[in-house]
Amino acid sequence: MSQPFRIYYIENKFSPMPNEAWTKESQFGTIDPIPLSKNPFCSLAFRPIFLLDRVFFFYYTFFIKKQNLVNSIKSQSNQRKGTMSKTKSGYFFSALVAALAVVFTFSVINPVYAAERKSIRWATSSTGSYGYRVAAQMVKVLEDALGGEYTVTVNPYPSTTAAMKATMDGNAEIGYTADVGMTEVYAGTGSFKEYNPAKSKMVHTWYAYPMESFMAVYAPKASQYKSWADFSGKPVFFTPAGFMNWLNFIRIFKALGYQFKHVQIGEAAQGDALQAGTIAGAVCYTTAGRSLASYWRETELRLDIKIINPSPDEIKKLTAANLAPEEIDATKVFSKDVGVKTILGVPLLFGYNMLADMPEEIVYKMLNKFNAERENLAKADPGFGPMARNFVGMQVKGINANPTAPVHPGLAKFLKEHKAWNDKWKIAGK
Secondary structure: OOOOOEEEEEOOOOOOOOOEEEEEEOOOOOEEEEEHHHOHHHOHHHHHHHHHHHHHHHHHHHHHHHHHHHHOOOOHHHHHHHHHHHHHHHHHHHHHHHHHHHHHHHHHHHHHHHHHOEEEEEEEOOOOOHHHHHHHHHHHHHHHHOOOOEEEEEEEOOOHHHHHHHHHOOOOOEEEEEHHHHHHHHHOOHHHOOOOOOOOOOEEOOEEEEEEEEEEEEHHHHHHOOOHHHHOOOOEEOOOOOOHHHHHHHHHHHHHOOOOOEOOOOHHHHHHHHHHOOOOEEEEEEEOOOEEOHHHHHHHHHOOEEEEOOOHHHHHHHHHOOOOOEEEEHHHOOOOOOOOOEEEEEEEEEEEEEOOOOOHHHHHHHHHHHHHOHHHHHHHOHHHHHHHHOHHHHHHHHHHHOOOOOEOHHHHHHHHHOOOOOOOOOEOOO
16 A cells, blocks of 8 residues: 655746645645745745656556556466556656656756846836837847846836836836936926835936927818917827826926817827827927837828927027927938928937936946947937937936936946046935
8 A cells, every 4th residue: 555645736837936835645635725934845946846746646646556457467368468568667657757857957947047037127108109119129238238147027107107106116127217207206296296106216327318309280280280389278199198208298388388288098099189180289209310109100101290390489488498499300200291301309318217226236237238239229229329429428418407316326337437427416325
């Protein structure tokens, strides 16, 4: 009579960190739950024990009992069949042992490897945005910069503001942001009024590219609009609420004294809304005067649009408010005529910032890698052109946009090595 044995297994085999482990007595006895905290065999290091127990349980049930049955047959006429059965059983057992060895090896290596790789979560705006696209492109570069010790995952949020809050609440390590967003965080205004982060505020870490915001309309209705004043109090899709270009136009309209009337719709519905007249216009934006967001590229291919530039008087007011528009070559942005050769867009600087508790060496290695790869990044995406031309200068510009906000120690170390540090700036945590 075989002795009872115990097999340990994980209830949720798809979860790398099981909630519970169970014990199972032999001969299909009772099943009793054992809390994870009280079961020493539930760590990743003991996963091979689970696999071994499972294999031997099935081996006992389906092989030993069959073998006993074969051995009980004493008839001479069945000796040949018994020999063949033993041969087949021996082959089965050898194959079982070989398979077990492979499973055991991988169960030892993979959990240890997975345990060693730490996680970095990268919060961005929605999947159709340029910010998401850039983060997805940078995953491999960042993982290489950190020697393969970290697994980087990109997590999209409905808006840049949501991504910022997710980071500051401890749900991500890197957060998409822009100079205008950092201003609101440290001033406690706008979307960050009375907001208290669960962990801490973001600090200057890495600035990647400029964007330029401007106004677009459905081409057949373009004659109705001569300047940005014609959109005051009119329903406009200023990009999704919480996007930094949305915040940019809030400050633009505030500087011009116009009424900001935003209509929230999905990015994919933008073209239909323009055609139907549900919205008078939609804010468009480029990256480094070249790249369009994915959803805007789709809109441009679906229908004809025209760009409405600010008037000379509006340009003067914006310049006085440190929001001077920049010139953009329309032929380098759009595939069709948009009514003007030169687009006038109000710039803002985008980056991906972290909290001060991210280790200094991680940020330092990241910046060095991005700086070394800047030319290759610009070849793959024109939006990185300004960063490729002056990587260090872009970091300085990002800090100067909000000089009272702290600088991450890793960025401070990087800038000091490149002799670009300003002693008036504050290093986070010091």
